[in-house]
Amino acid sequence: MNILVRGSARTALVSVRALLILTMILGIGYTLLVTGAARILAPDRADGSRLYAADGSLVGSSLIGQSFTDAEGAPLPGYFQPRPSAAGDGYDGAASAGTNAGPENQDLIDAISERRALIAALNDVDPEAVPADAVTASGSGLDPHISPAYADLQIERVARERNASPDDIRDLVENHTRGRDLGFIGEPTVDVVSLNLALDQQLSAASQSEHPGG
Template identity: 40%
Template sequence: MTRLPGRLTRQVPTAVRTLVVLTLILGGLYPLAVTGVAQAFFHDRASGSIVRENGKNVGSALIGQLFTDRNGNPVRKYFQSRPSAAGDGYDPLSTSARNLGPEDVVDSPGRPSLLTQVCARSKAVGELEGVSGARPYCTTDGVGAVLKVFPAVGPVARAVSVNQPCPVRPFLSIYQGVKVECASPDGDYATGRTVPVRGDVRAVVPPDAVAASGSGLDPHISVAYAELQAPRVARERGLAPAAVEALIREHTMGRALGFMGEPAVNVLELNLALDRALGKER
């Protein structure tokens, strides 16, 4: 029978005792201490900042949610949240980044580019709020205003509006003296030079109405987006616009530490306040 060296024999009990002690401290006492401190001093946040209304859990103050009907259409009497790219919307288990950036401007089969997603959202918000949904680098039909020009280097001989499949009329008739074509559904335009066209428009719809947050869980919207929605909400609820504006101000959070970020409005809390205000009037 092989015997362990004397030094190793002495080290094994020490290692076992160390494992047990560290397990008790780091796996038991430390988590209990942290949980105890969190519950004692930060109970609301530690418990998920659950918002209750009439004895029921209606959401979290830290995680956004959709205010849409079963078909995904906005419920017009509620303020709408910003877009979410987390799963089907505000899914805490699907918050991984999509890694789409400013260069993602050309649509591909089955997947609109980030630019087209922004354009489509801006158009939809504009229609909902009764304002212009026009945006730089967007066409009037809500896709990215992007050309592919050929050859990639040198004078332009051909120009294609790649995000507007035929028979749609291209957003631009002529580019550098060349007639702009609509895109053939089976066309290959990879070798062309990508040219986003800005257009001479000013965006009315705020950025947070068309772009998802990094986490996809942001429960807040900008004051500008809340004010854009205020006339619709007041009209749908039969409330005075001034009353809705007052509720927005009441539920506007200031900058973190007084200087970080921008003022923001918690959508869930604002909508609950609207429900309570309407109940009082009735």
């Protein structure tokens, strides 16, 4: 009996030692190694791809979308609008989710029809010109990207609201358009959060050039 007890105690001790050693190596050491390598090779991505305003304040991440609306939830016409989000109240990282509704779900069909009409009216275009990503949420509800077609649809409105040249706004869109991965995987996308930040920075720079005295 004593032999069995001693054997069981020895086995338990060896297991605890192995757990502690592997935790130190794989749980702590490996994590620190990967984090350190990421900070050296890609410091921006390692820190969450953060976006900062001209004054240095943190405004978000290029990996997570945002809503560009007023206090009543109406879209701000001077900004590019993202696709809808089903994550909490919109782009909530703690409630990432899609609608999980099928294409024959009547609530989803009604929501898409309503969104299409609102987007068409906002941009003064025919409802048939509104692309699919403008009226449907992504699977995560956090996607910051829209299609180049949806971005192009909004250029005239944004330019008009900001008293800017459509060509200048179009150049900004092109600068924030990412092509297919490896040239053939996926579709081109436009990061709305980064694009709208660039719009604000452009407006601020233009204002300073017109009023250099402050």
